[in-house]
Amino acid sequence: xxxxxxxxxxxxxxxEVHGPKNNSRIVEYASCTSLGATDDETPWCSSFVNWCMIxxxxxxxxxxxxxxxxxxxxxxxxxxxGCVVVFRRGTSPQSGHVGFVLADNGQTxxxxxxxxxxxxxxxxxRKSEVLGYRWPTSG
Numbered sequence: 001x002x003x004x005x006x007x008x009x010x011x012x013x014x015x016e017v018h019g020p021k022n023n024s025r026i027v028e029y030a031s032c033t034s035l036g037a038t039d040d041e042t043p044w045c046s047s048f049v050n051w052c053m054i055x056x057x058x059x060x061x062x063x064x065x066x067x068x069x070x071x072x073x074x075x076x077x078x079x080x081x082g083c084v085v086v087f088r089r090g091t092s093p094q095s096g097h098v099g100f101v102l103a104d105n106g107q108t109x110x111x112x113x114x115x116x117x118x119x120x121x122x123x124x125x126r127k128s129e130v131l132g133y134r135w136p137t138s139g
Contacts, residue, residue, distance in 0.1 A: 104127075
C-alpha cells in the first residue's frame with residue numbers, strides 16, 4: 001500500500017480557525033484542487049484527499065467535489081484499509097463526503113478524513129451511505 005494513509009494520519013488534529021482567520025494548512029489542501037479556495041470554511045474533504053495523494057506521489061482528481069473520486073482509480077467491491085471511500089450526503093446528487101477507510105466494523109466504517117467536524121479526524125460512517133470504494137491505479 002502507498003503511504004497516503006500515513007500522510008493522512010500525520011494530519012490528524014488540523015482544524016478550522018473560527019472567525020476571520022484561516023488555518024494555512026487547510027488553505028494548502030485547497031491549493032490541490034481547481035477550486036483554489038483561500039479560506040478554511042469552504043468544504044475541504046476532497047481537497048484533503050487530493051493533498052494526501054499528491055504528497056504520496058499519486059495524482060488525485062484535482063477537484064474539490066467529493067463525488068469526483070467515484071471516477072478516480074479503480075473500483076473495489078468491498079472496503080480495504082486505506083482505500084478512498086465516497087459517501088452520499090443528504091438528498092442532493094452532487095453532495096458527498098470522501099475519506100480513507102481505517103476499519104470495517106460491519107454496519108459502519110471507521111474513516112479518516114478532512115472536514116469531519118471541521119477538522120482532520122477519525123469518525124464512524126454508515127456503510128448504507130457508501131457510493132463507492134476506490135483504489136489508486138498505481139501505489
